[in-house]
């Protein structure tokens with residue numbers, strides 16, 4: 091062990107030390123690190139962004155672009171919120187980008203939720219028909235920059251759907267089209283079934 | 293060095309050389325990485341977890357007398373009959389799983405020169421960094437007739453646990469038509485909106501069970517946290533500003549300053565005498581006792597710190613987080629204690645690895661619940677101003693729930709308050 095220590099010591103002394111000091115120089119700037127910023131969200135969104143519920147959303151695994159869009163919308167006040175509009179205003183564009191990098195790399199941990207199996211089965215079909223195009227892999231994928239739906243907390247999904255359907259939250263044009271057809275054909279029950287499907291996924 | 297596995301050995305070696313390159317002296321192996329944390333509440337437990345997460349080669353010992361910690365936050369819901377007492381209890385198994393050495397002991401002294409913490413049992417623990425998060429203690433001599441002994445019958449319930457149960461049971465046992473007296477403390481104190489949320493929750497219980505009863509808040513102050521929102525909520529639900537208001541708030545100016553309580557006669561003496569079926573005295577506060585023993589307090593009884601690291605300005609290598617520290621504009625709240633502890637943990641990890649303190653970032657949020665369906669919040673983002681050497685609010689951020697918020701949004705705030713409770717306790721203890 092002792093020799094190993096010396097060996098490492100020389101390795102570091104001969105070259106890597108310079109590289110090693112770079113982050114420290116950068117840190118002298120006033121922007122906190124991504125983890126320093128992200129840690130302060132954990133009280134509501136869970137350690138590393140996976141919420142244990144019952145309502146506040148998991149933001150781990152979120153797509154980089156959707157995160158930035160969302161935080162910017164909160165900052166401008168164009169997306170309805172109980173509290174995020176007040177919080178997002180505390181961060182610069184650069185800090186938002188840093189946090190996007192952090193949260194998009196975290197694993198979305200899914201916790202068990204109560205759901206009605208019959209509704210979830212019906213919801214699965216509706217999802218395939220109306221939603222899977224932009225919320226791929228049964229709503230598990232982040233790649234569509236549209237928010238992860240599978241395993242998201244049901245009350246949060248319900249609030250989001252209410253906000254979309256009341257017109258308080260702007261819906262992407264094509265999503266609105268699909269949603270309108272869904273509502274017409276399946277009514278509020280269809281929306282409920284979708285929520286049960288998403289919250290049934292582990 | 294036998295207890296250091298190979299992976300942490302590598303980290304340690306890296307850290308050591310890093311330090312040398314920056315002109316720090318070499319850290320010798322086997323020492324240099326021991327952290328002792330006093331207090332396993334919100335600040336202390338969070339610091340323990342986040343230090344272990346950032347650098348598992350650091351030995352962390354947490355000293356906390358209680359095997360079960362009861363959160364103060366949401367304990368008011370228990371008084372309103374809206375929460376079960378069991379749900380606010382947390383143990384230390386989660387932290388033990390993270391490799392934290394938990395000792396159920398009381399710290400009685402800190403020696404900043406020898407760098408040791410003395411435990412009541414006689415043991416001394418050596419440290420390289422000591423983090424102190426003992427919360428608050430009470431100024432028992434401030435109100436005549438009220439001391440630790442009287443608190444056994446007239447609860448303060450400002451440390452959650454048996455005191456919470458006592459107050460709940462007294463409110464349940466009182467006659468319909470009786471008065472509940474809440475004596476609110478002067479600034480600064482733990483949880484500025486707390487006494488007013490308490491009044492709201494007790495009012496909820498009384499409205500549904502003993503509607504002829506009344507609550508008097510006898511206050512030392514001229515105004516209080518979230519005042520407009522509380523009063524609007526009381527107006528919506530408890531007849532505030534009408535002849536049969538369930539809640540009366542009497543400010544210090546208007547005769548609300550309590551100078552004496554008589555536990556036998558059940559009277560709180562202010563401008564006039566107030567007779568209560570239940571008297572809840574929340575006494576004036578100061579830092580936890582160990583902060584006095586460790587010479588960490590200023591004249592006012594709180595611990596001044598460098599607000600970017602939470603290192604004491606009185607003794608180096610001792611850090612104070614949570615309610616005991618002077619962290620204003622951060623309030624004495626659970627969210628703030630959790631946020632401060634993470635900033636402190638990062639600073640301690642950096643220091644023990646010979647690096648400079650990272651740039652901090654802090655958040656605070658406090659929810660207050662007026663009924664099971666009507667909630668509100670205050671939120672703020674903070675940063676450290678190098679020139680001023682102080683924490684400052686980020687301009688334009690934060691603030692209160694809008695007074696125009698719809699009933700639907702206020703209902704959502706309740707479910708998000710419950711989510712906050714679940715997530716912050718998980719983030720702290722597991």
Ligand SMILES: Cc1cc2nc3c(=O)[nH]c(=O)nc-3n(C[C@H](O)[C@H](O)[C@H](O)COP(=O)(O)OP(=O)(O)OC[C@H]3O[C@@H](n4cnc5c(N)ncnc54)[C@H](O)[C@@H]3O)c2cc1C
Pocket residue numbers: 330331332333334335336355356357358361363364365366367368397398399400425426427428449450451482483486490580581582613614615616624625626627628629657658659660
């Ligand atoms: C009624 C009420 C409602 C509240 N509501 C909210 C809310 O909604 N939101 C919010 O954010 N905050 C709320 N708070 C405030 C919150 O509870 C505190 O701010 C928070 O607990 C502070 O954390 P701390 O680590 O400083 O102290 P604590 O959590 O009190 O922890 C201190 C710990 O140190 C231990 N200790 C003390 N002395 C020693 C010693 N000598 N040796 C070893 N251990 C010791 C104690 O046993 C204790 O476990 C509320 C408080 C009250 C009273």
